Amino acid sequence: MTAARDMTGTPHLIGRMPPCRGRLTADAPLAQVTWFRVGGPAEVLFRPADADDLAEFLAALPADVPVTVIGVASNLLVRDGGIPGVTIRLGRGFTDIAAEGMRLTVGAAALDVHVATVARDAGIAGLEFLSGIPGTIGGALRMNGGAYGRELADVFVSAAAVGRRGERLAFDADGMGFTYRHSAAPADCIFTGAVLQGHQGQALEIARRMTEIADKRADSQPVRSRTGGSTFKNPEGHKAWELIDRAGCRGLTIGGAQVSEKHCNFLINTGTATADDLERLGEEVRRRVFGMSGVTLEWEIKRVGVPASAKREDAP
Structure with missing residues (x-):
């Protein structure tokens, strides 16, 4: 099999990638997935099938290859020269949302608004603010995402992640070290899911609060523009x-x-x-x-x- 090469004839980085069950793409365009609709390609884009696939891939990935993680790119600016190394984007294997009692177990790629919607339907109050954050739970974990007077730290119970060497990691509130728009979790760990805590509420009242948030966003923010939050x-x-x-x-x-x-x-x-x-x-x-x-x-x-x-x- 002929080794993959870039346009200059140099062996392409994708030829150094370990086996995986997910999808690997060389020189993957990113502009159309970012909210700004700008930016260059990922040298290699990896979309893991699930957390096991991610852990196995990272464990075998050469240590000199840089890794960047992106979500739905709602609060991200990809520079015009693109992203060197491997860019990891979590997909379907990380979008599950399950309610049990007043807690939600959520995948890191689950959209914040979808988490708020599942909580509403289950009569779990306190997570309505997530409907005003245009991103994923993974991004909210990384930056203690917040809006309309609340932030992720207010509803956080625990998080699961994979480290750069493929090791499985778990974090409680102390381990996350949340401060304003910041988490103290290691910068090279990749969140795979979280457990969030709400409280008993009425679905109609929760829905009313979510509608208020949506109206405030539409009135005060350029939500129909190519922006990045x-x-x-x-x-x-x-x-x-x-x-x-x-x-x-x-x-x-x-x-x-x-x-x-x-x-x-x-x-x-x-x-x-x-x-x-x-x-x-x-x-x-x-x-x-x-x-x-x-x-x-x-x-x-x-x-x-x-x-x-x-x-x-x-x-x-």
């Missing part, structure tokens, strides 16, 4: 959008990227933006906010991959 974390004692507005950044543009007129802590791809446009716009916003207030905004959107310029410099 909240761009910056709220600094202590401040709201990011207010600082951005006061710095005169509402509607600011660079290339095809724009600061949303509707909610200025959101960046928008107006249709022609590159990842570089969006990242440069975000950095310009940070520069202007610091100049106006002395406050340094911290990115909430995760930026991964390499710029297109770096890709060109690597070419022979």
Whole structure:
């Protein structure tokens, strides 16, 4: 069998991948799976069949191969040069949601809104806020996702994960070390599922609260635009959008990227933006906010991959 090679004739990384039951794809396009609709390809994309497949793959993966994990890419900016190494995206084998008593056992690839919906139907209250987070449980675990006055730490019981060497890991609340938009779990572990705790509620009242959240999102956020969610974390004692507005950044543009007129802590791809446009716009916003207030905004959107310029410099 002939070894896979890239366009330069160099053996492709996919030739070094261990056997798996899931799907491996070389030079997999990512722009169409990101909410921004920008970014370069994954050098290799791996979609594991289940947690055992993931663990076995990582245990056999050469230690020098970098690993990046993405979900539905709702709060992610993939740079234009793409993502080197292996990008792992959990799929159907990680989407189960089961209710028992006032607890939900959920896969890491389960959409937050689907978890909230299952909780509603089971009469489990306290998880309605998840319907306002456009991502997956894995992402919420990684960044202690929150909205509308609550965060994952408020309903968290335990989580399961796989480490970089394929080892199985388990976390309780202390092990997660949740703080604002942050988890202290090892950066290289991949969450596979979690147990969440709610309390007894009435389905109609839970549904009413979820409708309120949906209406508030539609009224205040550019939900129909190519965006990536909240761009910056709220600094202590401040709201990011207010600082951005006061710095005169509402509607600011660079290339095809724009600061949303509707909610200025959101960046928008107006249709022609590159990842570089969006990242440069975000950095310009940070520069202007610091100049106006002395406050340094911290990115909430995760930026991964390499710029297109770096890709060109690597070419022979």
